[in-house]
């Protein structure tokens with residue numbers, strides 16, 4: 001072993017670069033963020049071979065003076081922080097002063113910059129950490145960075161780069177993220193000479209969503225918003241069918257910074273729980289504004305992890321924004337015209353109040369200037385039943401699972417279990433709001449053998465169960481007696497219910513009483529529902545459809561799977577090649 005010595009500054013930067021510069025996309029991110037911090041309103045990015053060969057970022061921001069250029073690429077040099085107290089409330093995207101030094105230590109970097117008041121620009125070069133010359137160059141106001149041959153002198157790092165197409169996709173993802181959240185700034189991205197992404201400075205959030213998610217999806221996204229204290233949460237969320245198993249379509253921003261925070265993602269899942277299938281993530285643009293002093297972004301060199309001072313408040317606001325927005329979305333509406341016609345023609349039930357798509361859009365409109373940008377309804381929203389359809393109330397039950405029914409403009413297919421589960425859930429909630437779930441005493445109590453520990457745990461929740469309409473008590477040392485179950489859940493098997501509740505109690509020891517109660521409601525709603533494949537007589541199905549028509553939301557079951565699917569005539573025509 002050799003003697004201890006101080007590391008060479010270039011090596012120090014290269015080590016630091018390991019944390020900041022992982023791949024071309026990280027360079028793009030850092031350079032674009034710098035341009036944003038410099039007040040640019042137009043940022044152009046051009047890449048060759050996914051950025052492995054060359055990355056160019058041009059901006060029309062404030063520029064740098066000649067004497068600032070060599071300093072900018074020195075580590076721990078920044079114009080964004082001066083006093084230690086500045087760290088308490090960071091308002092810029094950068095602040096660590098190490099991105100340029102890191103990039104310059106692992107590539108060939110050229111900077112051309114001209115501040116507004118300078119009559120000419122200056123060019124400065126750094127080659128793998130070795131400073132080059134500084135000389136005059138013609139330039140328009142702003143800054144241009146060229147970064148070439150990333151990691152060419154560091155084979156160990158270069159071999160971790162993927163194919164150019166993969167690197168290109170990562171880089172594009174960063175440009176899109178930053179373009180989404182920075183309204184007022186135009187972005188252009190070129191890959192190997194081809195324009196592949198563009199938003200104009202004047203493009204609003206809707207147009208930015210269209211550029212990132214595609215126009216078709218963007219127009220079906222709905223706005224979300226919630227506020228608590230000085231925290232605001234705004235955004236757009238896509239319909240359930242745009243959900244994915246991975247979180248790639250989830251874009252979370254904190255004060256204009258794209259973040260990836262596991263706990264924040266959990267809040268998102270909580271907020272969309274009933275609208276998106278379990279294990280899926282929605283298409284989401286969500287922007288949080290939190291006073292800078294209430295959040296710490298200085299947790300990780302890439303600054304995508306954050307710590308909130310009032311975590312509960314922030315997460316609660318996110319959950320609320322999503323729940324409220326989704327509940328008002330066209331896909332969460334009552335079953336427009338599904339059963340009412342049958343019912344009305346037989347004269348036995350009051351006609352449901354029709355809700356037209358236009359009415360729905362009224363409920364959705366936002367107070368902002370973006371009003372009307374996202375037209376509703378979603379394409380698969382059943383239309384109002386027209387007069388000539390009123391007599392066609394019959395449905396066809398297929399495989400004792402799906403109910404088919406002609407409605408105006410197409411065919412509606414309902415999943416009997418999903419609908420029943422949703423009906424149960426909403427009705428149980430209504431009873432709870434009125435006091436407690438109505439209990440039906442069992443003629444003969446059901447007995448369940450348990451361990452002493454399991455019995456104890458269940459008895460701890462005895463009061464909660466009673467509120468939920470489940471009456472239990474101890475029957476000896478290791479036996480539980482179930483004396484009553486919720487009256488409206490006729491199909492429930494008491495023993496199964498109790499074992500479910502036991503499992504919830506066991507797996508939610510850290511959860512709040514409200515969360516446990518919600519989980520139990522879900523489980524009861526599911527257990528008390530007809531299953532797929534259960535033969536159910538027509539009258540019972542009709543009654544179920546009728547109950548469904550009164551729900552505040554019936555688009556998805558408690559687990560987020562769809563209750564009903566609508567096939568438009570257009571869909572059918574396409575399937576038969578008539579279009």
Ligand code: ADP
Nearest residue numbers: 034038072078079094095096097098099100143
């Ligand atoms: P940080 O962004 O954390 O301050 P960087 O290493 O990314 O650190 O940049 C160092 C400094 O260089 C910045 O603080 C800023 O003053 C200057 N700078 C970088 N990019 C630009 C740009 N595009 N326009 C104007 N100034 C820039």
Ligand code: MG
Nearest residue numbers: 030034094099
């Ligand atoms: Mg920076």
